[in-house]
Amino acid sequence: MASSSSLCTPPPVSYPNLPPSSAVKPRRLRRTPSAAVDCHFILTKVFGHKEFKGKQKAIVDAAVKGADVFVLAPTGMGKSLCFQIPALADDHGITVVVSPLLALMKNQVTKLREKHVQVVALNSETTPEEKKDIIKDLSSGHPASRLLYITPEKLCSAEMLRLLDKVYEQRELNRFVVDEAHCISEWGHDFRAEYRRLGMFREKYPGVPIMALTATATPLVQDDIVKSLKMSDEHLFKVVHPFNRANLYYEIQYWSSPYPVAQMAEIFEYISNLHAKRGRASSGIVYCRNRATCDELAAYLRGKGLNARPYHKGLKSSVLDKTLRDWEKGGSGDGGVDVVCSTIAFGLGIDKPDVRYIIHYDLPKSFEGYYQETGRAGRDGSPAKCVLFYSREDACKVRKLVGMSHDKRVWAADSAQGPPPSQRAVDSLTSLINFAEADSICRHVMICKYFGEAIDIHDEALVKKYCNRMCDVCKYPDKVKRRKLKLASEEYIGSQIQRLERDVRYDDEEGGSRPLSRQSSGAGASVFQSKQQVGTSVNSGWKRNFRDGDDGEGWGNANNVNGPKPPPKIRTYVAPGVVQTPRYMQSGGLKRSFSASNETNASTETVRKQPKTDYASRLANSGRLQALRTKPFRPPLLNTSNRAPTTDANCTDVEMQRENEAADIDEGELVQTDRAAEDTVSRRSSSPLVELPDDDVELEMPDSGKRIGVEVRKEGFISLRQTLHKVFMFGEHATQTWERAGLTIDDKDAKNDILKCTTRQLEFSAHTMSVSEEGYHSRCQGTIRLIKTLANLEVWDHRQMLEDSEETAEIVQLIRETCRARRKGKGKAI
Numbered sequence: 001m002a003s004s005s006s007l008c009t010p011p012p013v014s015y016p017n018l019p020p021s022s023a024v025k026p027r028r029l030r031r032t033p034s035a036a037v038d039c040h041f042i043l044t045k046v047f048g049h050k051e052f053k054g055k056q057k058a059i060v061d062a063a064v065k066g067a068d069v070f071v072l073a074p075t076g077m078g079k080s081l082c083f084q085i086p087a088l089a090d091d092h093g094i095t096v097v098v099s100p101l102l103a104l105m106k107n108q109v110t111k112l113r114e115k116h117v118q119v120v121a122l123n124s125e126t127t128p129e130e131k132k133d134i135i136k137d138l139s140s141g142h143p144a145s146r147l148l149y150i151t152p153e154k155l156c157s158a159e160m161l162r163l164l165d166k167v168y169e170q171r172e173l174n175r176f177v178v179d180e181a182h183c184i185s186e187w188g189h190d191f192r193a194e195y196r197r198l199g200m201f202r203e204k205y206p207g208v209p210i211m212a213l214t215a216t217a218t219p220l221v222q223d224d225i226v227k228s229l230k231m232s233d234e235h236l237f238k239v240v241h242p243f244n245r246a247n248l249y250y251e252i253q254y255w256s257s258p259y260p261v262a263q264m265a266e267i268f269e270y271i272s273n274l275h276a277k278r279g280r281a282s283s284g285i286v287y288c289r290n291r292a293t294c295d296e297l298a299a300y301l302r303g304k305g306l307n308a309r310p311y312h313k314g315l316k317s318s319v320l321d322k323t324l325r326d327w328e329k330g331g332s333g334d335g336g337v338d339v340v341c342s343t344i345a346f347g348l349g350i351d352k353p354d355v356r357y358i359i360h361y362d363l364p365k366s367f368e369g370y371y372q373e374t375g376r377a378g379r380d381g382s383p384a385k386c387v388l389f390y391s392r393e394d395a396c397k398v399r400k401l402v403g404m405s406h407d408k409r410v411w412a413a414d415s416a417q418g419p420p421p422s423q424r425a426v427d428s429l430t431s432l433i434n435f436a437e438a439d440s441i442c443r444h445v446m447i448c449k450y451f452g453e454a455i456d457i458h459d460e461a462l463v464k465k466y467c468n469r470m471c472d473v474c475k476y477p478d479k480v481k482r483r484k485l486k487l488a489s490e491e492y493i494g495s496q497i498q499r500l501e502r503d504v505r506y507d508d509e510e511g512g513s514r515p516l517s518r519q520s521s522g523a524g525a526s527v528f529q530s531k532q533q534v535g536t537s538v539n540s541g542w543k544r545n546f547r548d549g550d551d552g553e554g555w556g557n558a559n560n561v562n563g564p565k566p567p568p569k570i571r572t573y574v575a576p577g578v579v580q581t582p583r584y585m586q587s588g589g590l591k592r593s594f595s596a597s598n599e600t601n602a603s604t605e606t607v608r609k610q611p612k613t614d615y616a617s618r619l620a621n622s623g624r625l626q627a628l629r630t631k632p633f634r635p636p637l638l639n640t641s642n643r644a645p646t647t648d649a650n651c652t653d654v655e656m657q658r659e660n661e662a663a664d665i666d667e668g669e670l671v672q673t674d675r676a677a678e679d680t681v682s683r684r685s686s687s688p689l690v691e692l693p694d695d696d697v698e699l700e701m702p703d704s705g706k707r708i709g710v711e712v713r714k715e716g717f718i719s720l721r722q723t724l725h726k727v728f729m730f731g732e733h734a735t736q737t738w739e740r741a742g743l744t745i746d747d748k749d750a751k752n753d754i755l756k757c758t759t760r761q762l763e764f765s766a767h768t769m770s771v772s773e774e775g776y777h778s779r780c781q782g783t784i785r786l787i788k789t790l791a792n793l794e795v796w797d798h799r800q801m802l803e804d805s806e807e808t809a810e811i812v813q814l815i816r817e818t819c820r821a822r823r824k825g826k827g828k829a830i
């Protein structure tokens with residue numbers, strides 16, 4: 001195979017660039033070297049650029065000669081032109097581009113159409129008319145379209161393959177391009193099973209050149225891509241661009257614990273300081289893991305006068321399109337947007353040149369994800385900032401999520417008696433945590449080393465080439481070490497890991513069917529060490545990881561230098577996904593009781609036991625509930641001081657919220673199951689409300705100073721409990737759902753207890769994570785949406801790697817833990 005780290009010389013011949021021994025026959029003569037001249041013409045006339053950028057020219061030259069090409073180049077390098085120009089350089093015929101993301105496709109198709117290029121896209125959003133036109137075009141055998149963007153699922157459909165057969169027979173199938181090719185690799189962070197099937201293309205259409213492009217692939221992933229696509233070994237043109245994005249300033253904001261109010265305030269400060277320094281507003285993105293955080297942060301920033309909007313798949317695509325347009329326009333104009341608070345849905349394909357900052361509200365799940373997301377900044381080459389908010393508590397949480405997902409894959413592989421899955425995802429997260437924890441190694445160097453560049457970190461002159469004081473470590477070495485002292489101590493985190501270790505292993509303790517051998521040897525073992533290892537892992541595992549490394553992989557830890565620090569605050573662990581901020585718990589954890597019936601006007605001060613009455617008649621007597629019936633849950637009073645002085649009259653907070661509620665979630669398997677599940681629930685329950693047991697409930701009432709009223713919280717509690725009851729007590733598959741949750745006995749009291757306990761935890765979580773009533777409402781709505789998905793049994797078995805999965809996983813885990821506690825007889829004290 002060609003060398004992986006250097007630019008290889010393109011094959012001297014014009015075609016076929018395939019092993020002579022291969023049965024592969026060239027389909028048609030490629031262009032001669034004069035094509036290079038044509039390509040420059042296309043670059044200038046069609047795309048309006050003066051010169052090729054980086055190694056674009058070499059790549060384009062190799063492609064037009066018909067070579068298989070592998071491109072690994074940093075974000076923003078201009079990979080798209082590497083296949084778009086060759087596609088137009090061909091006299092006729094079509095280039096098929098497999099792309100994983102709708103947003104990515106849309107973005108490229110729109111831009112090409114603006115340049116009058118004949119391009120089509122086939123995905124879940126293609127209208128029947130468009131599809132008909134595409135089929136007609138392809139079935140002619142001589143398509144007029146020059147590029148076809150398509151999802152891997154659609155490409156592998158029998159119908160599409162039949163059409164491509166026809167095009168191939170007519171020698172009009174010019175090239176097969178796999179964008180974001182790391183999705184192919186099992187070792188890649190965004191692995192998509194359908195991508196694996198793309199290997200058949202080489203066999204089915206021999207002689208058609210293949211191009212694979214990615215910005216994030218370690219050497220292992222690179223090899224896997226080349227093998228999986230069956231790209232030519234001997235005549236592969238492989239380009240590995242240097243990874244460094246020298247204009248990006250990387251910074252870690254160390255954080256003692258995730259405390260949303262303070263964190264949002266910090267982010268506001270950060271952005272407004274940046275605006276003040278530049279003398280004008282700048283474009284930026286704040287990445288958040290959860291949709292509700294996006295909503296709330298955007299509302300918070302708007303309340304403070306910034307032009308901010310949320311962006312996630314829970315919003316209607318028309319709203320998302322508008323947000324994208326307004327953001328591209330910028331905040332200075334009428335209705336423009338400066339800051340987008342987004343999940344990873346706003347990532348690949350976002351190509352705004354002047355994004356001046358990327359903030360990570362929480363820790364991404366992989367190094368590659370972090371690199372991709374920060375890659376949206378500074379694409380015009382001017383300086384831009386990338387700030388990651390990092391706390392060890394959050395790192396613990398992400399480790400658990402990634403570990404759970406890995407365990408699931410181990411389990412699935414074991415059931416299918418297949419080879420064990422790679423530990424890639426777990427290793428990638430560990431590297432990202434290493435990166436965040438390092439306080440003595442340049443961040444640019446760490447990134448490039450992660451992607452396989454050999455760098456001697458002791459060679460100061462070399463390091464300077466990568467980073468000229470463009471990261472916090474190089475610019476403020478002492479300050480970084482001081483700031484890092486804010487992190488929670490290792491002892492505290494160690495105890496959390498121990499706790500997580502217990503949680504993750506409960507199936508085994510309970511005699512579950514999880515394969516022990518795999519589990520202890522797989523990646524799960526590295527994240528949550530096996531029992532025998534716990535003693536050492538707690539005290540040395542994190543320490544080992546947090547070591548002051550000298551190999552570029554180390555953690556570098558100020559805490560180690562200064563000795564262990566006591567935990568900053570005392571806290572009680574409630575459940576995964578439920579973050580108890582220390583301040584709340586210290587404030588006394590005052591509990592208020594109310595009746596858990598559907599009635600919401602109960603006194604909040606006294607504990608009331610209501611006589612059991614017919615729910616329907618109580619409902620009929622309650623005017624308030626009539627309102628709730630038609631409008632399930634909305635805070636009665638919105639905190640107007642927190643409302644946005646929005647400049648966009650067409651898109652107020654409330655409208656955005658309504659859009660959110662009515663969200664028509666876009667493609668993706670989980671999303672489809674979301675819909676199916678919601679349909680199931682709504683079909684099953686003709687009445688919007690179900691009868692709840694009439695018992696007392698205590699809400700945790702921390703003295704947090706938040707303006708979230710008791711009544712609002714009670715409504716939130718009831719809505720959450722209603723939904724849980726609909727799924728678990730009245731759902732079509734209620735029995736199987738309980739089985740999946742881990743409760744096989746048919747004990748109504750136990751079930752009620754479990755649901756009540758689960759509701760309390762979910763409600764408390766929503767309260768803890770919210771700053772305002774609006775945010776609280778949005779979180780409850782989000783949780784309700786996720787609970788509904790549990791009605792679909794597949795969600796329990798096949799969690800997809802989509803943005804919602806970890807939130808669903810948290811709820812699943814919470815319910816399972818509560819069931820386990822109940823089975824062990826601990827669940828009575830609810």
Ligand SMILES: Nc1ncnc2c1ncn2[C@@H]1O[C@H](COP(=O)(O)OP(=O)(O)OP(=O)(O)O)[C@@H](O)[C@H]1O
Pocket residue numbers: 049050051052053056073074075076077078079080081214215348349350351353375376379
């Ligand atoms: N030769 C060139 N001269 C100037 N600008 C260019 C050139 N080639 C591409 N660009 C611009 O660079 C930007 C990034 O291009 P593109 O989106 O293709 O990058 P990418 O490598 O695919 O990035 P990512 O992996 O982050 O999606 C685009 O705005 C594009 O117009």
